[in-house]
Amino acid sequence: MADTSLLADSAQVAGFDWSFFWHYLISPSGTFLEGLWRTVYISVVAQALGVLLGLVIALAQRSRFAALRWGGGAYVWLIRGTPLLVQLVLVYNGLAAAGVYRFTDVQVGGLVLLGVVQAAVLTLAVNEAAYMAEIIRAALDAIDRGQTEAAQALGMTPSLTMRVVLLPQALRIIVPPLGNEFNLMMKSTSLLSVIGLQEMFLTAQSINSATFKTFEIFLVAACYYLALTTVWSFVQRSIERRLADPGTTPPPGPSLRERLVGGRGGGPAPRGTAVVGKEPTLAGREAS
Amino acid sequence: MNDPHGPHDQPTTGYTGPTGPADPTAVLSARGMVKAFGGVRVLNGVSMDVRAREVVVVVGPSGSGKTTFLRCLNHLESIDEGEILVHGRRVGYKDGLDRLVEERPRAIAARRRNIGFVFQRFNLFPHLSALDNVAVAPVKVLGVPKAEAREQAQALLARVGLAHKASSRPSVLSGGQQQRVAIARALAMKPELMLFDEPTSALDPEMVGEVVTVMKELVEDGLTMIVVTHEMGFARSAADRLVMFDQGVILEEGTPEKLMTDPDHQRTRAFLRRIDGHG
Numbered sequence: 001m002a003d004t005s006l007l008a009d010s011a012q013v014a015g016f017d018w019s020f021f022w023h024y025l026i027s028p029s030g031t032f033l034e035g036l037w038r039t040v041y042i043s044v045v046a047q048a049l050g051v052l053l054g055l056v057i058a059l060a061q062r063s064r065f066a067a068l069r070w071g072g073g074a075y076v077w078l079i080r081g082t083p084l085l086v087q088l089v090l091v092y093n094g095l096a097a098a099g100v101y102r103f104t105d106v107q108v109g110g111l112v113l114l115g116v117v118q119a120a121v122l123t124l125a126v127n128e129a130a131y132m133a134e135i136i137r138a139a140l141d142a143i144d145r146g147q148t149e150a151a152q153a154l155g156m157t158p159s160l161t162m163r164v165v166l167l168p169q170a171l172r173i174i175v176p177p178l179g180n181e182f183n184l185m186m187k188s189t190s191l192l193s194v195i196g197l198q199e200m201f202l203t204a205q206s207i208n209s210a211t212f213k214t215f216e217i218f219l220v221a222a223c224y225y226l227a228l229t230t231v232w233s234f235v236q237r238s239i240e241r242r243l244a245d246p247g248t249t250p251p252p253g254p255s256l257r258e259r260l261v262g263g264r265g266g267g268p269a270p271r272g273t274a275v276v277g278k279e280p281t282l283a284g285r286e287a288s
Numbered sequence: 289m290n291d292p293h294g295p296h297d298q299p300t301t302g303y304t305g306p307t308g309p310a311d312p313t314a315v316l317s318a319r320g321m322v323k324a325f326g327g328v329r330v331l332n333g334v335s336m337d338v339r340a341r342e343v344v345v346v347v348g349p350s351g352s353g354k355t356t357f358l359r360c361l362n363h364l365e366s367i368d369e370g371e372i373l374v375h376g377r378r379v380g381y382k383d384g385l386d387r388l389v390e391e392r393p394r395a396i397a398a399r400r401r402n403i404g405f406v407f408q409r410f411n412l413f414p415h416l417s418a419l420d421n422v423a424v425a426p427v428k429v430l431g432v433p434k435a436e437a438r439e440q441a442q443a444l445l446a447r448v449g450l451a452h453k454a455s456s457r458p459s460v461l462s463g464g465q466q467q468r469v470a471i472a473r474a475l476a477m478k479p480e481l482m483l484f485d486e487p488t489s490a491l492d493p494e495m496v497g498e499v500v501t502v503m504k505e506l507v508e509d510g511l512t513m514i515v516v517t518h519e520m521g522f523a524r525s526a527a528d529r530l531v532m533f534d535q536g537v538i539l540e541e542g543t544p545e546k547l548m549t550d551p552d553h554q555r556t557r558a559f560l561r562r563i564d565g566h567g
């Protein structure tokens with residue numbers, strides 16, 4: 001820590017408070033950590049829901065019913081054609097102002113889930129679904145037509161063909177862009193500050209207004225975003241490695257169902273599930 | 289598209305195939321199959337009966353409609369006119385108010401269960417082991433218990449000489465091995481009729497033999513098959529009937545012996561002479 005003070009001395013000249021920076025970087029306050037945690041769990045839950053909803057939209061777009069195809073296309077057009085920031089304000093503030101729907105805190109087994117968190121997760125998931133739908137659709141389109149025909153020739157129904165033949169193969173194509181989406185998602189959560197959700201960015205902002213250490217505190221926030229995306233990139237790489245075709249499977253092999261369910265979310269889904277369980281705990285702390 | 293004179297510009301010279309209504313006692317009975325792509329008639333009135341344990345080999349120039357014919361038989365393609373019965377039941381269509389209407393996907397899927405199809409390009413499922421490629425349909429489509437299906441799949445792989453490759457993914461198998469797995473996969477559904485679309489034409493020459501050997505064994509086991517192939521060795525030894533396709537119609541048919549030595553049509557003679565050199 002001796003060199004910290006040395007740095008601090010030279011920093012005084014530049015107007016950069018190094019000791020403040022290091023202090024917040026190394027031992028961030030409880031509120032800052034809570035903001036960080038909120039950033040993480042909202043990203044994970046919204047991404048997981050976005051993948052599931054995106055799958056539904058992608059399937060609708062490939063349906064044999066024109067109405068469903070049209071609906072899926074309209075959804076993607078609408079969501080991708082408007083900024084996330086506007087969507088957030090519309091859903092949280094706009095609906096309430098128009099008297100259509102007001103997100104209120106709900107009790108889940110004695111714990112409180114904040115209205116603003118519900119609005120945030122919902123909007124992010126709905127937004128993400130449009131992008132995931134396009135990714136999933138492109139992945140399904142990339143699979144050789146002969147695969148569908150082979151499945152059909154074996155008497156598989158369209159839904160069975162999808163579950164047993166197409167989705168498992170699409171998964172491998174989906175994972176790399178899904179990783180990018182999750183990276184974007186973590187950074188997009190900073191937009192939630194606009195509806196007053198105390199995630200990492202808004203936390204940094206409140207520390208800023210109390211201390212006026214603008215550069216320092218937002219640099220700390222940047223470092224934490226960078227840490228999140230870096231950790232994720234390692235996770236993503238290991239998932240991709242595990243999905244790579246090994247040529248030979250070990251004799252007992254995971255069942256088709258295990259492969260599909262275990263693989264569906266790649267890494268994020270199981271983590272998402274774990275976080276959903278903890279979510280009310282955190283919301284409860286927020287409320288108290 | 290609704291040109292009623294379609295057949296007239298074809299080089300037909302009287303062969304019509306089986307006539308009268310479709311025969312519900314045959315394994316396959318097709319009448320007047322017509323299929324057009326974008327107004328071009330690729331099948332122009334094809335009729336055929338195949339009885340139990342019969343082996344029919346279909347030959348004909350590239351583009352004459354052989355693949356389309358097979359694909360229509362299990363409704364991978366719809367037909368524009370005509371009728372297809374497999375074991376007396378329509379494939380792909382049911383009676384509507386005043387005409388036939390296409391069945392729902394679920395009903396079509398059910399009809400395909402006992403029609404095996406072997407593709408030119410194998411189309412194995414790359415994410416599954418050879419064993420799972422064979423076991424997946426019995427488990428998922430027929431609801432066979434997993435252990436039992438795997439046991440049967442292992443036996444089928446042994447039957448095509450690939451017991452030792454059960455855990456291999458298709459990507460590490462040779463073309464000949466892949467096609468044998470594909471045959472085992474089709475057999476796993478215990479089909480009453482097997483359709484082969486040029487099963488050896490995507491293979492390196494040295495792998496053709498292993499696949500033909502497996503197919504000959506199926507013939508000996510009494511499987512009913514329609515085989516599109518230019519392997520004249522197989523046709524000569526295994527086919528009950530040789531069918532010559534030309535421009536969307538059956539130009540002529542008969543025993544392999546008859547077509548190879550004394551065909552009614554010059555085109556048949558010329559064609560068979562040409563492919564036999566390669567086969």
Ligand SMILES: Nc1ncnc2c1ncn2[C@@H]1O[C@H](COP(=O)(O)OP(=O)(O)O)[C@@H](O)[C@H]1O
Pocket residue numbers: 325326330348349350351352353354355356357
């Ligand atoms: N899906 C399709 N769309 C348009 N034309 C097709 C399609 N499938 C086949 N054809 C055409 O139909 C004709 C017959 O094709 P095919 O049945 O594959 O013949 P073969 O198997 O005897 O070589 C060819 O001219 C081919 O180009």
Ligand SMILES: [Mg+2]
Pocket residue numbers: 354355356486
């Ligand atoms: Mg062909």
